Amino acid sequence: MFDWIQQLADWVVFDIFKLEEGKHLTEALNFFIYDSIKILLLVFVIIFLMGIVNSYFPVEKVRNYLSRNKLYGFEYLTASLFGVVTPFCSCSSIPLFIGFVKGGIPLGVTFAFLVTSPLVNEVAIGLFIGLFGLKTTVIYVISGILLGTISGIILQKLKLEKYLSPWVQQVLANSQKETEIFELEGASLKDRLPSIWQESRTILKGILPYVLVGIAIGGLMHGYIPEGFFETYLSKDNWFAVPVATILAVPMYSNASGILPVIQVLVSKGIPLGTAIAFMMGVVGLSLPEAMLLKKVMTIKLIAIFFSVVTFCIIISGFVFNLIF
Secondary structure (H helix, E strand, O other), rough: OHHHHHHHHHHHHHHHHHOOOOOOOHHHHHHHHHHHHHHHHHHHHHHHHHHHHHHHHHHHHHHHHHHHOOHOOOOHHHHHHHHHOOOOOOOHHHHHHHHHHHHOOOOOHHHHHHHHHHHHHHHHHHHHHHHHHHHHHHHHHHHHHHHHHHHHHHHHOOOHHHEEOOOOOHHOOOOOOOHHHHHHOOOHHHHHHHHHHHHHHHHHHHHHHHHHHHHHHHHHHHHHHHOOOOOOHHOOOOOOOOHHHHHHHHHOOHHHHHHHHHHHHHHHHHOHHHHHHHHHHHHHHHOOHHHHHOOEOHHHHHHHHHHHHHHHHHHHHHHHHHOOO
């Protein structure tokens, strides 16, 4: 399906730039051109389609729905599913988290949303399809939803509400995030399309630098790092590879658009897919900037418990991915 993109990349590299085949620079540039076009096309299509979904399921309605419906124990799964259709990174999800708490939604259900939202969204889905194929994407989406669901259930069982900051209500009053696309209630799809198109362009413009930087880093790694470079320490035979990759990822921060092209190259260089995805989940789903924002509404103890539970679930996911693939 993407053969024409590869032919275009080859034409630019070999016919326009006259680069010699087999050289490090040639491989890096070819990778950059091919992945940039493929990923940006896929991401824009996915963003536009999910924009249609978002226009019919605004976050305010999601919050009200979850607060009024107990759903017979399926609240956690529902919150995770809603996390999939909200295009936010871990840091921009915080205002939504605050709004959910204010709306009376149980803390565990809110955590389920907070975990899933940055991990599985239209950008991550579009990138995953382009980089790893549909089968791997489906498994990743399911694992991300289950990760949020299970983490939310565990955190709810721990009864952690007492660790929310005492002045949280003051923060809540000023933190509700709204988007123009959610103000189209009652409009037809035809009426919504201009706003959806504009929103899609805005999102793509916002992530474009991250995508290009990520692909550029991936291209350099693809062209200059030899095959099997990482296998010695991060192979499936080393049980500690997944925990180490996850823990090392926690202090870092990037969104899915920036880290996924790097993950693709790590996999091509010998790192098992589960280990690479565990690293990606740690980078995207847990970060120091997120912890700093959470400090406004949680005590340090609650943040530590939240990070510990999610880190544990990510490590388990990494092992499961390695078993599947």
